[in-house]
Amino acid sequence: MSERTIKAVLTIAGSDSGGGAGIQADLKTFSALGVFGKTIVTSITSQNTFGVQSTYNLPIKIIEEQFRAILDDKKCQAVKTGMLGNEETVLLISKMIKKGRFKNIVVDPVVFSSSGKRLLTTNGVKMLKECLLPIASLVTPNLKEAELLSGIKIKSQADRKRAARIILKSGVGAVLITGGHLRGNPEDLLLDEKGCQVFSSDRLSKVDIHGTGCVFSAAIAAKLTHGAFLRKAVHGAKEYIGEAILGRVASGNGNDCAEPFAVIYREKEKSQSIYDLENAL
Numbered sequence: 001m002s003e004r005t006i007k008a009v010l011t012i013a014g015s016d017s018g019g020g021a022g023i024q025a026d027l028k029t030f031s032a033l034g035v036f037g038k039t040i041v042t043s044i045t046s047q048n049t050f051g052v053q054s055t056y057n058l059p060i061k062i063i064e065e066q067f068r069a070i071l072d073d074k075k076c077q078a079v080k081t082g083m084l085g086n087e088e089t090v091l092l093i094s095k096m097i098k099k100g101r102f103k104n105i106v107v108d109p110v111v112f113s114s115s116g117k118r119l120l121t122t123n124g125v126k127m128l129k130e131c132l133l134p135i136a137s138l139v140t141p142n143l144k145e146a147e148l149l150s151g152i153k154i155k156s157q158a159d160r161k162r163a164a165r166i167i168l169k170s171g172v173g174a175v176l177i178t179g180g181h182l183r184g185n186p187e188d189l190l191l192d193e194k195g196c197q198v199f200s201s202d203r204l205s206k207v208d209i210h211g212t213g214c215v216f217s218a219a220i221a222a223k224l225t226h227g228a229f230l231r232k233a234v235h236g237a238k239e240y241i242g243e244a245i246l247g248r249v250a251s252g253n254g255n256d257c258a259e260p261f262a263v264i265y266r267e268k269e270k271s272q273s274i275y276d277l278e279n280a281l
């Protein structure tokens with residue numbers, strides 16, 4: 001039997017029973033991008049494509065046990081955090097990430113679900129700023145999360161830059177303010193020690209697609225796992241999230257979900273049609 005080693009990435013996040021966001025979206029993204037996903041579940045949410053009905057934050061002891069098991073085995077090349085729930089979990093995760101001497105730490109500072117349910121307490125946000133950001137490589141807030149992390153209202157492009165500069169002062173390696181909620185085209189703004197870079201694209205959907213934040217940050221983590229430098233990883237992930245939005249699916253009767261396997265389905269369809277064509281000749 002042949003044994004194949006594969007690069008691994010760890011996601012620390014909540015479970016989305018509907019399958020469109022959280023741990024489920026992260027794992028699909030990792031597999032689609034050719035990295036092995038490991039998980040630490042922080043919270044169990046009951047939800048469908050209409051929204052989040054309830055959340056249950058797991059006891060700290062159970063989160064810690066999952067993390068111990070991960071630390072006792074081969075090292076992951078990157079780690080991504082999503083829904084953390086409360087300040088106790090944020091503190092524990094920050095301590096364990098430090099202990100594990102991880103590199104490539106991507107923090108998606110999930111505070112609200114797309115349907116408006118609170119997924120991280122106010123004290124949790126404070127703890128995230130104080131303990132998790134100083135050890136992270138990248139934080140990927142949307143506009144609302146960037147306002148909470150920076151403490152300023154964001155109305156203009158200049159405000160976004162100012163907010164990114166304030167968040168960078170927390171000690172995080174880089175800040176990527178995502179532009180999905182901007183009017184007009186979704187411009188993402190990256191600020192790191194080298195300065196600002198804007199990643200532009202056309203608007204691919206007029207409505208909110210469930211799971212885009214999770215899939216985007218998971219794709220960045222996957223690219224870093226493969227060894228890409230940050231700006232290259234963001235660029236690649238931006239192209240990938242575009243495909244996932246274009247290939248969005250109606251998995252339920254509510255909102256559409258981003259489809260992490262959209263690229264693979266498209267490639268499969270292409271090779272199937274070449275195969276059909278060859279057979280027809």
Ligand code: PXL
Pocket residue numbers: 013014015016021022023045047052082083110112113114115211212213214
């Ligand atoms: O999209 C943010 C998010 C992250 N994680 C979980 C979620 C959501 C949004 O609903 O449910 C578990």
